[in-house]
Amino acid sequence: MSTHAVPIEKYHGTGNDFIVVDASEAVADRSAFAMTHCDRETGVDWAAFGSDGGDTPDRRGADGVLFLSIEDHYRPTRVVMTLVQPDGSTAAMCGNGARVVARWAHDRTGEREFMIDTQAGTRRASVSEDGTAATIEMGTPTFVPRDVPIDRDEPLIEQSVAGLTVTAVNTGVPHAVAFVDDVDDVNLAAVAPPVRNADVFPVGANVNLAAVVDDGAGGEGSPVIDQRTYERGVEGETQSCGTGAVAIAAVARRLGLVDGETVRTRPPGGELSITVPAGGPATLAGPVAHEVAGTLSADPR
16 A cells, blocks of 8 residues: 655644644644654654754654644634644644644745634634744633533532542643642642543543642742643643643633732743733643644555
8 A cells, every 4th residue: 555745834832742744735644643652651752853953852752743724814803723633633632732722824925923723612822923932812711510521410529539639620621630749749740630531520521630839929920830731632741731731721710719810820941921810711821832743654554
């Protein structure tokens, strides 16, 4: 059976890394493509790509594949985004992924304002003047049980699930957020899977550990929260998670742990800035970097 190669690029937002493919390219089985190339053990060896002026990745695989198409007859330009995860599933929303989408579209059009079509809705995005950072509208976080979703009639706020005290919120995808004293003192790989697969989450949930480093009460800057996230679909910890950062900020506000609307989270891959207005759409901002470009087999089986 003949195979062909498709052009790809790789970007990351605070370490949350994605293979980007133009949706017009012929990839017959997107799930197989993502499962093969994103695997952290056996997936793409990026070091073999060399450097084209971007950052050469030092890890195999990726956190997902973004299949994108630009519709430039809209103003602002619209980009249709489909994220296929390393397990072959499709995610409705990904904050850092959407920020990568904006940077990718900026690199092609020179524009700085976009509308990103996701399965969780259409989101406004903007790219900084120098192209090194992007901001995405994230929708309004919800704790409503049917919208998270959770298998109960009342919001799940600071309750034990599989041994971890969590709050459930949807920020485009479902999240369970646990505030702890120190995120590095908890074995995330051990505690997250039972929560991620708990019966109370009928479609599963991403699991976040958070620790307030600075509550912002001094008035000298935004509150700072350490973050670690185990992502559904990746089935492991990622260097950063945008929907998780928004979930942490929303829960911190709900629990009264921070003052003000803007919070900074510190996942392992960098720093993100989240604004969660009362009753309004949240925004997520942070750096985005291009890493490498090349080709990959469209049919890797």
